[in-house]
Amino acid sequence: MRATPVPETMLEAALDPSALDTRPVLGKGVNVRHGTILTLEDINVSFDGFKALTNLTLYIGVGELRCIIGPNGAGKTTMMDVITGKTRPDNGVAYFGEQFDLTRMSEVEIAQAGIGRKFQKPTVFEALSVFENLELAQKTDKSVWASLRAKLSGEQRDRIDEVLQIIRLDSSRNRPAGLLSHGQKQFLEIGMLLMQEPHLLLLDEPVAGMTDAETEFTAELFKSLARKHSLMVVEHDMGFVGSIADHVTVLHQGSVLAEGSLEQVQNDERVIEVYLGR
Numbered sequence: 001m002r003a004t005p006v007p008e009t010m011l012e013a014a015l016d017p018s019a020l021d022t023r024p025v026l027g028k029g030v031n032v033r034h035g036t037i038l039t040l041e042d043i044n045v046s047f048d049g050f051k052a053l054t055n056l057t058l059y060i061g062v063g064e065l066r067c068i069i070g071p072n073g074a075g076k077t078t079m080m081d082v083i084t085g086k087t088r089p090d091n092g093v094a095y096f097g098e099q100f101d102l103t104r105m106s107e108v109e110i111a112q113a114g115i116g117r118k119f120q121k122p123t124v125f126e127a128l129s130v131f132e133n134l135e136l137a138q139k140t141d142k143s144v145w146a147s148l149r150a151k152l153s154g155e156q157r158d159r160i161d162e163v164l165q166i167i168r169l170d171s172s173r174n175r176p177a178g179l180l181s182h183g184q185k186q187f188l189e190i191g192m193l194l195m196q197e198p199h200l201l202l203l204d205e206p207v208a209g210m211t212d213a214e215t216e217f218t219a220e221l222f223k224s225l226a227r228k229h230s231l232m233v234v235e236h237d238m239g240f241v242g243s244i245a246d247h248v249t250v251l252h253q254g255s256v257l258a259e260g261s262l263e264q265v266q267n268d269e270r271v272i273e274v275y276l277g278r
């Protein structure tokens with residue numbers, strides 16, 4: 001093989017490493033050169049000897065909408081705990097993009113790097129208006145009261161308006177969040193996540209307790225968020241999974257049991273045995 005001549009720009013780059021960094025960068029600088037936003041490899045988590053995750057290996061592509069299914073206790077929530085830094089794995093690799101080692105970051109650092117998580121129970125500020133909830137969720141170093149007193153820039157106001165449209169709460173913008181329906185509170189909380197412009201959104205059983213209409217809107221919402229964001233959605237509602245997923249991962253006893261289209265995993269004998277055929 002012939003040696004490739006070194007262009008001058010590369011020599012300059014050797015002196016200034018940042019000059020060589022032509023890799024695609026998403027938003028706030030998550031490096032996703034190989035198109036992978038999340039890498040989990042051989043993750044193990046045990047609680048007092050009980051193995052919640054066993055050599056879990058899973059990759060999420062940039063802009064992907066991935067559904068995670070699996071029986072109770074399969075380790076789905078534990079996996080999200082590892083990704084968000086709430087639980088430290090015993091060993092294994094967990095990377096956000098190429099440069100963020102999630103096993104070495106605090107929960108706050110992980111959130112700031114661009115991973116947003118929605119828990120099942122909505123945690124909105126009930127006494128504040130929908131608009132104020134979004135305002136508070138906006139990225140800021142200020143305290144709650146300082147944020148509410150500070151004047152919003154035009155750009156910040158535009159972003160809140162945009163999110164109000166996305167979550168379909170524009171006409172409720174001045175209502176106290178406490179007066180919203182359960183589903184609307186869930187949408188508001190998703191909106192609060194969106195204010196922080198996360199690259200990766202983790203959603204644990206988002207449609208639990210929702211009406212059919214709300215579930216349908218959630219499906220539309222997630223599909224519209226994919227591509228711009230990457231989504232990992234844990235859900236037991238197969239109708240919902242079928243309406244959004246192009247790629248499904250089945251977890252069982254802390255490992256990946258099957259992966260593919262919903263149709264593929266639904267026809268997988270092992271999946272039928274441990275999960276669907278119950």
Ligand SMILES: Nc1ncnc2c1ncn2[C@@H]1O[C@H](COP(=O)(O)OP(=O)(O)OP(=O)(O)O)[C@@H](O)[C@H]1O
Nearest residue numbers: 047050051052070071072073074075076077078079
């Ligand atoms: N902090 C903890 N201490 C001890 N055991 C735990 C802890 N967290 C989770 N587990 C156990 O780990 C296993 C995996 O739990 P996990 O909550 O991740 O499952 P899941 O797939 O989210 O289930 P579900 O569908 O019911 O939400 C369960 O057996 C659970 O009891």
Ligand SMILES: [Mg+2]
Nearest residue numbers: 076077078204
């Ligand atoms: Mg769970």
